[in-house]
Amino acid sequence: MSTPLDAVFQKVRSENRAALIAYIPAGFPSQSGCAKAITALAAAGVDAIEIGYPYSDPVMDGPTIQEAAEISIKGGTNAADVFSALKTATNAGVAAVVMTYWNPIEKYGLDAFAKSIVENGGSGVITPDLTIEESDRWLEATTKHGINPIYVVAPSTADARLAQVVAKTGGFVYAASVMGVTGARTDIPVDASALVARVKNATELPVSVGLGVSTREQAKHVAAYADGVIVGSAFIKLLLNSKSEQEGLDAITALAKELALGVREGR
Amino acid sequence: MSIQTSEVLGHFGQYGGRFVPEALIAALDELEAAHNAAKSDPIFQAELAELHRTYTGRPSIITEAKRFAEHAGGARILLKREDLNHTGSHKINNVLGQALLTKKMGKKRIIAETGAGQHGVAAATAAALLGLECVVYMGEEDTRRQSLNVARMKLLGAEVVPVTSGSRTLKDAINEAMRDWVTNVATTHYMLGTVAGPHPFPTMVRDFHKIIGEEAREQVIALTGKLPDAVLACIGGGSNAIGIFHAFIPDAGVRLIGLEAGGDGVETGRHAATITGGSAGVLHGTRSYVLQDANGQTVESHSISAGLDYPGVGPEHAYLHDIGRAEYRAVNDDAAMAAFALLCRTEGIIPAIETAHALAGALVIGNELGPDATLLINLSGRGDKDVQTAAQYFGIPL
Numbered sequence: 001m002s003t004p005l006d007a008v009f010q011k012v013r014s015e016n017r018a019a020l021i022a023y024i025p026a027g028f029p030s031q032s033g034c035a036k037a038i039t040a041l042a043a044a045g046v047d048a049i050e051i052g053y054p055y056s057d058p059v060m061d062g063p064t065i066q067e068a069a070e071i072s073i074k075g076g077t078n079a080a081d082v083f084s085a086l087k088t089a090t091n092a093g094v095a096a097v098v099m100t101y102w103n104p105i106e107k108y109g110l111d112a113f114a115k116s117i118v119e120n121g122g123s124g125v126i127t128p129d130l131t132i133e134e135s136d137r138w139l140e141a142t143t144k145h146g147i148n149p150i151y152v153v154a155p156s157t158a159d160a161r162l163a164q165v166v167a168k169t170g171g172f173v174y175a176a177s178v179m180g181v182t183g184a185r186t187d188i189p190v191d192a193s194a195l196v197a198r199v200k201n202a203t204e205l206p207v208s209v210g211l212g213v214s215t216r217e218q219a220k221h222v223a224a225y226a227d228g229v230i231v232g233s234a235f236i237k238l239l240l241n242s243k244s245e246q247e248g249l250d251a252i253t254a255l256a257k258e259l260a261l262g263v264r265e266g267r
Numbered sequence: 268m269s270i271q272t273s274e275v276l277g278h279f280g281q282y283g284g285r286f287v288p289e290a291l292i293a294a295l296d297e298l299e300a301a302h303n304a305a306k307s308d309p310i311f312q313a314e315l316a317e318l319h320r321t322y323t324g325r326p327s328i329i330t331e332a333k334r335f336a337e338h339a340g341g342a343r344i345l346l347k348r349e350d351l352n353h354t355g356s357h358k359i360n361n362v363l364g365q366a367l368l369t370k371k372m373g374k375k376r377i378i379a380e381t382g383a384g385q386h387g388v389a390a391a392t393a394a395a396l397l398g399l400e401c402v403v404y405m406g407e408e409d410t411r412r413q414s415l416n417v418a419r420m421k422l423l424g425a426e427v428v429p430v431t432s433g434s435r436t437l438k439d440a441i442n443e444a445m446r447d448w449v450t451n452v453a454t455t456h457y458m459l460g461t462v463a464g465p466h467p468f469p470t471m472v473r474d475f476h477k478i479i480g481e482e483a484r485e486q487v488i489a490l491t492g493k494l495p496d497a498v499l500a501c502i503g504g505g506s507n508a509i510g511i512f513h514a515f516i517p518d519a520g521v522r523l524i525g526l527e528a529g530g531d532g533v534e535t536g537r538h539a540a541t542i543t544g545g546s547a548g549v550l551h552g553t554r555s556y557v558l559q560d561a562n563g564q565t566v567e568s569h570s571i572s573a574g575l576d577y578p579g580v581g582p583e584h585a586y587l588h589d590i591g592r593a594e595y596r597a598v599n600d601d602a603a604m605a606a607f608a609l610l611c612r613t614e615g616i617i618p619a620i621e622t623a624h625a626l627a628g629a630l631v632i633g634n635e636l637g638p639d640a641t642l643l644i645n646l647s648g649r650g651d652k653d654v655q656t657a658a659q660y661f662g663i664p665l
Contacts (some may be wrong), residue, residue, distance in 0.1 A: 056564040057438065057550065059445040060288050066432055078562045097272065102286050105550040108564030129552070131285045133276075154290035156452065163294065179290055180450040 003148055005123035005171045008047050009206040009227060018223035018263040020045065021208055022256065023099065023232030025052035026085040027077030028068045029239050029248065035088045036249055037239065042092035044253045045260030049089040050126060050230070053082050053100035060128050062103075062183030064233040067240060079108050083120045090121030097150065097171070099126040105138070114141040124148025124171045132168050139168060145198040152176055152210075155195050159202070166203040172228055173199050177211045183215035184233045193225045218264035223266025231259055277466025280589060282582035286463040287445075287552045287597065294452045299367050299467040311371070315364055318477070322396070323352050323359050326482045329490060330646075334613035335429040335626075343641040345495065346512060346616075347483045349648065355650030356619065357479060357507045358389035362458060364475035366393035369456040376400040376451070380444040380457045382409055382437035383574035383621065385648055386415025386460030391425035392457075400438025401425040404443045409573050418653055436578050441551050454578040461504025462581035465552030469472070469581050476510030479645060484514045487643055496636055497522040500645040501624040502595065503539065504573035507586045507647035512593060522594065526628035527585060528570035529597030539568035540597035541586050553580040555571045569657065571600040574621040574648075602627040604660050607650070618654060621646030 012019045022041045023049045027137045028034055054069035054077050062067065080097060089096035098117060103126070118126060124147045130138060132151065142149040148171025153162055156179060166173050177192035178185070192209045199207045201221060208228025213219055236250045242248030277283050285295060305311040319325035327348045335514055336344040349357040362379075369377055377399050381387030387403040394401035403420055407429040408514035410417050420427050433439035441464075448457040462469045462476075480498075487495050498515050500508035515521045530538035538544055541556045558566040558578035568578040572585035587593035605608040607628075610616050618626060625644050633642055650657065658665050 013458065057442050058552070059442045060449065062446070063432075070433070073564060080542065103557070103559070103565075104563035106549055106554075107559065107561070128288055129549075131289070134284050134286060134554075152289050154288065156290050156293040158293060165289065176288075176290060179452060181446045231456045 002143060003092070003146070005048060005097060005148055006109070008095045009171045009172060012047065012227065016267055018221070018226055018266055019047040019208065019228040020256070020260050020263045021048045021050060021228050021230045022046045022235060023050040023052055023230060023234060025054045025065065025068045025072050026082040027072035027075050028236070029245070031081060031246055034085055036245070037252060038088045039084060039092050039248045041240055041256050042089065044256035046094060046095070046256050048095040050097050050099045051082055051085045051089065053098055055101040055104060057172050058101065062180055062181040062233065064184070064236050064240070068236045079104065083116050086117070086122045089251035095123050097122060097124045097126055097148070099128070102127055102130045105209060110138055110141040111144070115147040117147050118145045122147065124150050126150040126152070126174055128152045132165055134218065135168060142170070150174055153195070153199060155179055159198060162198060162201045165203060166199060167204060172206040172208045173203060175207050175209050175226070176210050177201055180211065182211055182233055184237060185212035192222065193264050196226050203214040216258040219259045219262030220265040222255045223263040229259070229263050232238065276472070279586035280408040282553070282555050283466055283469055284554055285550045285552060286554065287465045287542040288449055289464070290449050291452060291623060293466065295465055297372060298368070298471070300336060301372050302467055302474070305368060307373065311367060313651065315367060318363050318444070322594050323363065326476065327351055327484065329486045330343060331609070332614050335610055336633065338609060338613070339630045339642070340636070341638035342633035342636055344633065345487060345490070345643045346631060346646040347479060347643060348482045348646050349479060349507065350618065350646050354389045354392050354471040356385045356389070357510060358460060359392065360385045360478060360510065361460065361472050361506065362389040362393040365456070365458045366399060368395045369399060369458070370397060371579060372381050372456065374454055374456045376625040377453045377499070378404065378444050378447050378455055378516045379460060380404050381460065383572070384413040385574060387425070387427070387478050387487060388416050388419045388423070390458050390460070391420040391423035395423045395424060401455040402447070403427050404430050406430050406434070406440050406441040409437065412573050412656070413652060421568060429536055429579055438565060445527070445551070448536070451484045462505040462583060463504045463551060463555065463579055469553065469583055472506055473509045475585065476506050477513040479507070480512060480514030483511060483643055487641070491641055495516055495519050495643040497524055497632055497642040498643045499524045499526060499625045499632065500524050500620050501529065501575060502580060503621065504579065504585065505581035507645050509581060509583055510659040511645040516592060523592065524586065524628060525595045527558070527595055527597045528572055528575035528624055529599040532599050533585060537569040538597065539570040539576050539578065541578060542584065542595040543597045553582050555585040556580050566631035569605065571660070572620040572624065574619065575624065579650045579655040596611045596622040596628060598627040606630055608661065611639065616646070617650035618646060619650050620641060620653045621632070622647045
């Protein structure tokens with residue numbers, strides 16, 4: 001079974017470029033603001049969108065996404081809002097997935113969560129704290145509903161384990177560029193080429209790089225060796241720092257356009 | 268009765284496991300291997316035993332609380348005096364073990380989370396003793412509630428980082444410690460302070476604390492000629508409780524009773540009684556009972572005791588609860604403080620407010636079981652750190 005996300009990677013492969021993937025938490029900066037941001041990102045040339053499920057204990061996120069999640073949770077964001085944001089994205093014509101810590105899925109029900117992904121046009125779910133050892137019941141649900149189970153690998157993931165993780169993965173492999181939490185890192189060059197090469201040795205799946213990418217230059221550099229470039233905190237920072245909703249939307253549109261050029265300049 | 272007491276691949280029934288970023292798996296594997304090797308390494312075991320004898324002050328003694336017992340239906344009350352350990356609580360058992368493992372793994376930096384500050388002080392102590400760099404994450408709220416322990420940690424050479432995210436308490440300190448660990452895992456060991464977190468922590472921390480129950484079981488038999496009728500301990504994450512329970516798990520006739528922090532009352536929603544008032548879920552890398560809302564968001568806990576103020580609990584306790592081998596009850600703030608005052612005045616022992624929850628449980632259970640019963644209580648910590656809170660509670664001017 002092929003998802004819209006699978007189709008995106010086929011398309012960018014045929015265009016000999018990398019995909020641009022944006023992350024935004026549901027309900028941030030507000031429910032309506034999130035929908036507008038998603039629409040703006042899609043219009044600006046983003047290929048796929050990750051809808052974040054804001055969670056009370058985001059141990060993998062840096063200060064920027066923590067702040068956004070806190071704003072969203074205070075605004076009352078729940079599972080229905082996450083799926084609504086997912087639908088907004090798929091309606092806007094981009095592939096969309098949900099990125100969530102594990103407990104909200106467990107609380108919602110595994111099968112029900114996978115079913116809601118499909119019903120809202122979503123392609124899959126990124127589960128950064130679900131280890132493959134704990135995945136059996138989840139993979140039954142993702143297989144049954146035909147969605148991509150997306151796992152994260154890290155520079156510390158040894159080759160033997162990497163092979164086990166990618167064997168369970170669908171859609172794309174999420175390569176965390178550095179050891180650490182989410183957040184823009186403008187001071188250091190993002191170099192995940194060694195990890196991406198190791199992943200490519202282990203699988204035919206597309207590999208996308210996340211953590212730290214915030215500029216067109218970085219996107220171009222990563223696009224040289226990866227199939228997808230994931231940008232999250234940089235967009236969120238712009239929305240957090242803007243004085244008005246429109247200013248924020250204009251800023252993320254401008255950045256998305258820049259990044260869309262970057263992912264086309266890498267090869 | 269035969270009970271599965273050891274974990275299977277890091278699981279206790281449906282609980283436990285690993286729910287962590289892939290970046291941490293290699294470090295958890297390394298830690299598990301080091302712990303397994305240490306268990307069968309006579310040199311490591313001798314080194315730890317020597318530290319416990321000459322530094323911790325083990326074995327800790329048993330004190331019979333006769334005047335306190337008059338208020339507990341006349342049941343015989345035996346206190347396992349972990350409060351007399353160096354640094355004033357059971358926490359030293361775990362940190363010395365983990366500090367030795369840190370050195371074995373060739374790491375030079377430890378990080379720790381702390382709520383009341385007991386684990387932070389213990390971690391800073393072990394780091395000073397073994398020459399390790401130490402950073403302690405503590406919720407900003409807790410640094411205010413427990414400023415004395417912040418000063419102690421600094422005197423011991425540790426850096427204390429106030430955590431300003433989320434509810435600014437223990438759960439957020441753990442979040443921040445995990446973020447540090449993901450970033451610095453190659454050089455840093457995360458010295459987790461309780462029997463929660465991803466495998467191997469619940470098993471490893473239990474193994475370092477089970478000496479409490481092993482000693483106490485022999486001591487009680489030597490003193491009374493038989494096993495106790497019940498073993499009681501307070502429960503936040505559950506390390507002192509699993510420490511004293513573990514040796515008694517095969518003794519089917521011995522009731523194991525954990526006393527959770529009931530705060531203002533479980534029915535008010537303002538409590539930290541995770542097993543009594545929570546449901547199965549995943550928090551901080553392990554599946555166990557969690558205080559959570561309908562969307563799986565962690566709910567803030569409330570307790571007068573900073574050390575029990577945690578919305579999770581160790582997975583082995585969740586398992587012992589579900590199979591019926593241990594019972595868990597909630598003790599409200601007021602009942603805990605009444606037992607705190609009673610122990611001070613009847614026995615001349617100022618307990619930690621955490622521990623006072625177990626003492627309050629003893630007053631109830633002693634009355635239920637009657638004068639022929641013997642209750643063993645883990646007196647897990649001393650109350651020096653709580654003098655300010657207690658003075659405020661009882662209206663004593665400072």
